[in-house]
Amino acid sequence: MSDWLEQYSAALDQRDAREQVHKRYIDAYTKLADKSASAISNRSNAVPTSPISAVRTSTPTAKGKAATIASDKTDDPLSTLRTDLAATQKARAALQAQVDDLTTSLKTLEAQSKASTTQIALLTRQKVDGERKLRDRDEEIRGKSKLVTEAQDEMVALSLQLNMAEQTSEKLQKDNKELLDRWMTSKREEADRMNRDSSWQ
Template identity: 30%
Template structure:
């Protein structure tokens, strides 16, 4: 996914730079031709002025030569043509200007070559930096996707835990209610058991008291039997047959 994202923004920046260069340099050719036309016009004006000066000088020289020829017909020297001299001078100036332009072009070409090398090196460094940034961005994207999945898993796990906690809270509330009911029943049972125990203890105490009374009565009867005479013992036996229970004898 990231491998397509990085070239897209780089391509967009490159296209915008091209649009800017195209917009700023759309009249460069016109300016260049205008400069060349201006330079040629200047040279032509200089040459025309030189030719006009030479023509004027030639006219005056011809007139002077005509007068001199009339006075001395034996003169055979042919003076140089000033127009040709002016034209040669203009051509030499133009040649010198062209040489200067060629030297300037060579110099500019060298500077442009140096700038091209620097721009190529800078472009290579920018491409390397862009590649590293793309790799880093891809790694960060993978880390982001991984962390996003982990966050989603944690959110899902937290939701499951929340549901589990809610279930446990409901069960805890139910168990608390049941425990309260059981404690209430236990309290009731404790009260019932205490009441039953007390009643049982009271009954056991009553039975123990009765048994103690019976034991005391039997002990007294035994003592009386041992201390009485045989006749009294028989009378006592008859009397004992009439008494059916220790409680009757006691009364």
């Protein structure tokens, strides 16, 4: 929930708390104001039948003019008061409608906020699970990469050993051939000598 919404909710709570303390007075004043507005509306729609009205419709005398002037002076503040009261009631009704609309909007926003909070929590859990799986995959990849590197190193070492073994084998074969050649040469010479000594030639 945003800051302005929290401030607005807090202001509404404070207002409700203040009004709750003076609720009976506010209700009594509201009822009285409604009755007064209704009475004013009924009187304004009624046809005047007072003696003053009869005097006004007849030919005015000096006394009648004075009475009419006095009645006008008396009615002006009362009319103004009635007009102000009616305007106040109208403003109050408009404010009440505005408060009702704002309350509805607030409830809607609170419901949306709750739904958003639930969705955020779900997405957060999914994100945490995804990050954990990603870490597991990273560990697996690092482990396999290490095994591949070790296998490559071992293959290189075995290749070197094989090369050395092949070189050693070739050297041994060469040495063996040389030894065999010398032995064969020695045997031939010995045979020749024996033949000469025995006079077989």
